[in-house]
Amino acid sequence: MTVLHEVADVKRPPEEVYDYVSDFTTTVEWDATAIAARKLTPGVVAVGTQFEVECALPVSSVVLRYTVKELKPNKLIVLSGSSKFFDIEDTISFSELPGGTRIDYRAEFFFKPLVSTIAEFSKTGLEKMGRESVVGLARALKDNFPLKKPTSADKVADKLVLPALSLFSRLGYKLGRKRFHPMTASVKHKHMVVTGASAGLGYATAQQLARRGVNLTLIMRDQAKAEKVVSDLQAETGNSNIRFELADLSLITDVNSLIKRMKKRGQPIDVLVNNAGALFNPRSETREGLEQSFALLLLSPYCLTEGLKPLLLMASSPRVINVVSGGMYSESLKVEDLIAPDNGTYSGSVAYARQKRALMVLTQEWASEWETEGIIVNAMHPGWADTPGVRSALPQFRKITKRVLRSSEEGADTIVWLAVATEAGSVSGKLFLDRAEHATHLVKKTRESGQETEKLMRFLASNRVSADGVQ
Ligand SMILES: NC(=O)c1ccc[n+]([C@@H]2O[C@H](COP(=O)([O-])OP(=O)(O)OC[C@H]3O[C@@H](n4cnc5c(N)ncnc54)[C@H](OP(=O)(O)O)[C@@H]3O)[C@@H](O)[C@H]2O)c1
Structure with a gap:
């Protein structure tokens, strides 16, 4: 011995x-x-x-x-x-x-x-x-590790489109993992809200957080799926503090009644993860008359976050995490293009990328507006992950990239890190991929002007009918 x-x-x-x-x-x-x-x-x-x-x-x-x-x-x-x-x-x-x-x-x-x-x-x-x-x-266990700041080499690599794209694959995750620090911050009993938790990245996020003893509210739209997700997660992790709320997040009336229910419960929110998403082809509208991509990917997280802000403010160091996409790199912010008109020019990927670009700009705006109130707002790009969403919306893309796609767990890793790691609470308004800050633009021509950003904020505010019926 x-x-x-x-x-x-x-x-x-x-x-x-x-x-x-x-x-x-x-x-x-x-x-x-x-x-x-x-x-x-x-x-x-x-x-x-x-x-x-x-x-x-x-x-x-x-x-x-x-x-x-x-x-x-x-x-x-x-x-x-x-x-x-x-x-x-x-x-x-x-x-x-x-x-x-x-x-x-x-x-x-x-x-x-x-x-x-x-x-x-x-x-x-x-x-x-x-x-x-x-x-x-x-x-x-020392925790609070130094953040990986972009080096000059990273900035150059981000601008070279092909190397930047290769980082979205499983290889990017594997390379990134080599410099990951441990995540030892205790988040037991913190209250975190994850939208779109029934599948893909949202489920993987909920699973990781449940293992850490987080008090979870999962937002899903289908009762049977939601019940199964909660019972599976409880059985796997032994965490009994997992509940769900039902809402079709593409419907602003549903978002508003969700906000009302959550405000009535009055439970402070430590972390809100705006993850629910989909790529819509062909063009379709919600029964409220909004184009689906705009409703689900932009207006919904805007209304939800603004509506839940009082509960975020009740937490000691609240965080909001917006899940964007590398697709946004190809688009610039043009507010009039956000509501894709029904004029025969619709492309699901373009509509998707435009909403994600706008969500990135919104992330930066919220981060600076809410700095004095202490709400940390960051965005993350999961890379390319093999999720049910990718399988159904992008079958050709999946066929070509299948071997290099990440798992849902790998794609969700940076969401979990932004929610848990102490050091991730020290920056706001940034975009992360594999726990490292990345440029929000690969090329100059996609940069938004101050006027366009202001226009976006006015546009979203004017499209928001809040849960209290006040704009
Ligand atoms: N996977 C990737 O490679 C990738 C890359 C870049 C960005 N993203 C982003 O990552 C996020 C998650 O994507 P994913 O790949 O995990 O997709 P996914 O597998 O399709 O999961 C999407 C989740 O959103 C939910 N959802 C969709 N529409 C909803 C609605 N109207 N109301 C409520 N919930 C709704 C889905 O619920 P149901 O089960 O009821 O449909 C599901 O739980 C999205 O924002 C996506 O844009 C993904």
Whole structure:
């Protein structure tokens, strides 16, 4: 048996340290040898919960299957792991210090007969690994990491259309992931609202947030889907604080009655994610007579966010996250083009890109208008992700790009980061892709003028009939 024993002190309360470590999938954020990790059993972490962690070895990798043996909330976690080369027992205990927590990490390795001699030789290497992983854990728990600021090289790359586009693929995510910092901020019991949570990026966002113990309100339009989403997420994560509200977000009357219901509940909103979206081909109108892309992608998030602002202001550091798209790079803001007329020139992708451009401009406007009130507003571009929306609206695009599309989880990663990471609360009015700020324009000619921006704000205000019936 080889025993590794390390101690580290961190400036975080035991509850936060325990919550973070007991979800053992976080090992990929702090243990340099962990390449991938997943939770194998549903529900809250409890005795019997299993995790699978793939660890890199000098020449290959090994998959460890861990089972939680003992848990004392905020005090102790004991896991036993087994792999083809060794078994392991990790005993991690937490004790309260003034202003922090002492982590005591003990790992006992039991090597299988064939590798025990090699293990004896590599004891020093193992000790180094053990030390580094506890140092990594303490570093992760420091939180509030520096933001990745665009370098001159990034700015040039953003302007070269092809390299910029290649970053939208799975490759871009893989490259980005190398510089991601751990997300250890505690968001347990924070109230977050996600629109379009029944599928794709919205579902993946809700799933990640539910795992972190967030109090979720999911906005969906179909009762049966909504009930299934909530029960699936509750079963998978054990989080019972997940509810849904029904609204067809392309109908402003529905948006307004949603706002009224939420204001009546009076629950402060820490994060609002405006994610619901679709690309409409051919042109169609809502029963309120608005062109669908304009109604769903722009007027709806505008009305919803303005309407829920009093609840955002009740939270201590509220954030709004608008999901835009790289499609906006091809369009400039022209307010008169936002309501695509029925004159035979309609293109779904162009209408979509124009609304996303306008949503980006709106993000910047809100960020500066609401700065003194403390509401952080950012936009994110998910890259190209293989979601039901892409499958149904862009079948040709999907056929060509299938191999390089991201998963929904990868596409949603930056939404989760903007909602959770401490450092993401320190900037407003920016566009993010893979947790890094990006230019909002690739070419000069798409830049909007101050007058056009003012026109947009007047136009949206004039199209808004608020939940109180006041413009
Ligand atoms: N996937 C990508 O590559 C990509 C790239 C750039 C930007 N985006 C943006 O990312 C966001 C999510 O897209 P996705 O790819 O995840 O799409 P998706 O798979 O089609 O999911 C869209 C979600 O929005 C909901 N929704 C659509 N119309 C609605 C309405 N009228 N009222 C209420 N909810 C409605 C859908 O609900 P139902 O299940 O009821 O239809 C679904 O939950 C969108 O804003 C999209 O523009 C996606």
